[in-house]
Amino acid sequence: MDASTDQIKAGRIDTDNTYYELYQKSVELGTWDAEKLMHKVGFEEDREVWNSLDDNEKEQWARLISYFIDGEHAVAQDARRIMKTVSSPWFDRSIEKEMFASALALEEAKHTQFFDLYLTNVMVDKFPQYELDTRRGGIQIPRTEACGAGEMFERQGTLQAQAADGGDPTDIARAATNYHIGVEGILARGGYFAKNRMMQEAPLKLLNKGFQFISTDEGRHITFGLEVLNELIEKERDGVPAYQGVENAIWEQAVEDIGYITDTAYFITESVGDPLDVDFDELVNRGARLAGDMMFDTLDLDAGSATEFMQAAADAMEDAQGSDYEAVIEKYDHIYSAKMAGD
Amino acid sequence: MTELKDIEGAEFTASDDEIDDAIEEAADDLGMPPEKVEEEVAYILDSGTGRANNEGVAGAAASDNEDTNNDPRLEALEMYKLRQEL
Numbered sequence: 151m152d153a154s155t156d157q158i159k160a161g162r163i164d165t166d167n168t169y170y171e172l173y174q175k176s177v178e179l180g181t182w183d184a185e186k187l188m189h190k191v192g193f194e195e196d197r198e199v200w201n202s203l204d205d206n207e208k209e210q211w212a213r214l215i216s217y218f219i220d221g222e223h224a225v226a227q228d229a230r231r232i233m234k235t236v237s238s239p240w241f242d243r244s245i246e247k248e249m250f251a252s253a254l255a256l257e258e259a260k261h262t263q264f265f266d267l268y269l270t271n272v273m274v275d276k277f278p279q280y281e282l283d284t285r286r287g288g289i290q291i292p293r294t295e296a297c298g299a300g301e302m303f304e305r306q307g308t309l310q311a312q313a314a315d316g317g318d319p320t321d322i323a324r325a326a327t328n329y330h331i332g333v334e335g336i337l338a339r340g341g342y343f344a345k346n347r348m349m350q351e352a353p354l355k356l357l358n359k360g361f362q363f364i365s366t367d368e369g370r371h372i373t374f375g376l377e378v379l380n381e382l383i384e385k386e387r388d389g390v391p392a393y394q395g396v397e398n399a400i401w402e403q404a405v406e407d408i409g410y411i412t413d414t415a416y417f418i419t420e421s422v423g424d425p426l427d428v429d430f431d432e433l434v435n436r437g438a439r440l441a442g443d444m445m446f447d448t449l450d451l452d453a454g455s456a457t458e459f460m461q462a463a464a465d466a467m468e469d470a471q472g473s474d475y476e477a478v479i480e481k482y483d484h485i486y487s488a489k490m491a492g493d
Numbered sequence: 494m495t496e497l498k499d500i501e502g503a504e505f506t507a508s509d510d511e512i513d514d515a516i517e518e519a520a521d522d523l524g525m526p527p528e529k530v531e532e533e534v535a536y537i538l539d540s541g542t543g544r545a546n547n548e549g550v551a552g553a554a555a556s557d558n559e560d561t562n563n564d565p566r567l568e569a570l571e572m573y574k575l576r577q578e579l
Contacts, residue, residue: 345549369547370540
């Protein structure tokens with residue numbers, strides 16, 4: 151049997167702190183080994199299913215996975231900025247927040263590794279020019295560049311840099327909203343909703359297992375982000391001058407992001423004919439409900455309302471209808487190919 | 494942290510007894526206290542929030558989850574058992 155689960159007395163670390171609990175759960179649940187998962191489950195069944203799909207079904211998977219690999223890579227790069235932000239004087243410089251942020255950084259890197267290994271070993275025929283790293287002269291995958299997710303990840307980098315490099319509490323609120331509510335809480339969770347539907351027709355077992363571990367890690371990141379936002383909101387409500395405007399910043403950022411997210415939802419569903427039956431309307435509704443839960447139940451936001459947010463999502467659905475992504479994909483395919491050739 | 498059987502926000506198909514039995518069996522296999530296994534499975538589902546918001550596990554899973562009868566708690570338990578091998 152394992153040793154007793156009784157808590158061990160700590161010194162400078164506050165083990166009753168929520169951030170400590172999140173950190174400890176990252177140690178217990180988030181330290182899975184992506185390579186071992188690949189060896190344990192194996193690629194064979196997934197390759198067999200993948201090779202049985204028609205090109206349109208593969209394209210739908212490729213559109214979903216494109217934004218996951220580029221998104222995980224982007225958040226892994228930005229994790230260092232989160233570590234800097236949560237150790238700023240705007241918070242209480244608690245070691246527990248920094249400990250969790252360090253675990254988050256490792257987990258986002260591992261998610262990037264999982265998708266990198268999976269794409270390379272199963273889906274490579276849909277990603278012939280995938281391997282260029284964005285820091286080595288590469289760009290996001292053309293499919294990511296073509297849809298709202300690409301723009302959202304670029305915005306994320308800007309917001310995180312502003313927050314980490316001397317940003318005030320409203321900058322931090324925008325960055326945390328974009329990252330933890332927008333990217334992780336809606337875009338990624340919407341992606342899990344889509345993969346659940348797509349798995350019914352195309353059960354990619356190893357991919358599903360990877361998604362389960364990743365979504366579990368992301369759940370802790372979202373809880374962390376909401377705790378951070380809650381701290382900022384409480385200081386605003388306590389009347390601390392420097393924190394005024396936090397709630398409005400959260401609301402404005404969430405409304406901006408729902409446009410990018412809804413465009414991405416259209417990109418992975420109706421624009422490709424939705425061969426694996428995700429359903430664009432249901433996907434957007436699920437995302438909007440998740441957003442409403444986070445903003446108006448968990449954070450009890452006074453700015454905006456759930457009804458206004460649903461309307462913003464509905465407007466974004468109208469805007470997305472009929473978007474043509476092919477020309478953008480073709481343009482970036484060309485740029486990517488030129489870079490691969492060393493031009 | 495919320496007790497596994499108190500988590501809300503998902504459709505649960507297994508009975509409390511089935512959950513208890515599955516936790517006991519897994520704990521025995523893993524050589525861990527059942528309370529710890531139950532705590533970890535609950536955290537997989539709710540990330541400390543009390544609601545089953547892990548879309549990747551609590552939502553409809555891939556079509557390979559016959560063993561879990563589509564109950565998110567059993568799906569999370571299966572995931573935890575695999576995690577202990579990784």
